[in-house]
Amino acid sequence: MSSVLFEIKNNIAVITLNHPEKFNAFTREMILLLQKTLDDCSSDKNIRCVYLTGNGKAFSAGQDLSEVAHKDANVFKEMLSDYYNPLVTRIRNMEKPVVCAVNGVAAGAGANIALSCDVVVAKVSSSFIQAFSKIGLIPDSGGTFFLPRLIGFQKASAIMMLGDKISATEAERMGMIYKVFSDENFSEESMKIAIVLSKMPTKGLAYTKQALNQSAGNSLEEQLRAEDNLQFAAAQTKDYAEGVKAFLEKRQAEFKGE
Numbered sequence: 362m363s364s365v366l367f368e369i370k371n372n373i374a375v376i377t378l379n380h381p382e383k384f385n386a387f388t389r390e391m392i393l394l395l396q397k398t399l400d401d402c403s404s405d406k407n408i409r410c411v412y413l414t415g416n417g418k419a420f421s422a423g424q425d426l427s428e429v430a431h432k433d434a435n436v437f438k439e440m441l442s443d444y445y446n447p448l449v450t451r452i453r454n455m456e457k458p459v460v461c462a463v464n465g466v467a468a469g470a471g472a473n474i475a476l477s478c479d480v481v482v483a484k485v486s487s488s489f490i491q492a493f494s495k496i497g498l499i500p501d502s503g504g505t506f507f508l509p510r511l512i513g514f515q516k517a518s519a520i521m522m523l524g525d526k527i528s529a530t531e532a533e534r535m536g537m538i539y540k541v542f543s544d545e546n547f548s549e550e551s552m553k554i555a556i557v558l559s560k561m562p563t564k565g566l567a568y569t570k571q572a573l574n575q576s577a578g579n580s581l582e583e584q585l586r587a588e589d590n591l592q593f594a595a596a597q598t599k600d601y602a603e604g605v606k607a608f609l610e611k612r613q614a615e616f617k618g619e
Contacts, residue, residue: 364394378395381417385420386422387444389440409561411458420471458570460478460554464547473501476537480539483541485529494521562600565600565601571587
């Protein structure tokens with residue numbers, strides 16, 4: 362079977378990492394397929410939300426080390442520049458919300474790819490591990506960018522250097538992820554979030570995502586200008602017109618993602 366499963370449920374693209382016998386560890390083939398799947402989601406106007414999860418006991422154990430073992434350091438430059446970095450860039454640049462439903466352990470690149478998504482939820486039994494230090498590597502796949510911004514410099518530094526296993530409950534407490542759900546209700550509750558997002562004003566969400574992306578490197582003045590420009594764009598959407606009309610008419614808005 363394919364290492365990445367893909368189906369569309371209503372307006373939600375459900376992407377499932379499907380290498381359960383190796384805890385969904387990433388291979389080159391798997392990452393390239395995931396890149397292509399995200400590209401398909403970006404170009405399909407009927408898709409208004411992406412739901413990313415894993416099959417089996419893990420979300421992803423990170424890189425399949427059998428692909429890089431006994432090779433020189435150049436293999437890591439190739440893996441990052443051609444595989445992982447473009448994957449993270451696709452997630453952040455996608456003009457649709459990406460929900461990551463962490464169904465089990467998320468380690469190494471698996472953890473950092475999860476944290477690059479817009480909304481991250483997890484099973485209560487799942488965990489997050491910055492496993493890189495255990496084998497003498499540094500956190501990659503955007504980990505050194507996202508984690509300090511989510512939980513603070515000192516906490517991120519300690520977790521990355523010590524390689525602590527962080528429970529889903531602790532990850533939620535420290536602000537690493539949005540919510541934790543019981544194992545029994547996880548699929549239903551996490552999908553509810555995707556359903557809500559899929560019915561919201563998609564272009565407005567995309568502009569919000571752009572504003573958040575830009576805020577990482579902007580001064581206050583630059584960010585205020587960015588907000589001005591993005592708000593102007595949002596105010597010209599059909600969804601904005603529908604939102605205002607529905608509010609005045611005291612009814613539920615019916616957004617089309619336009």
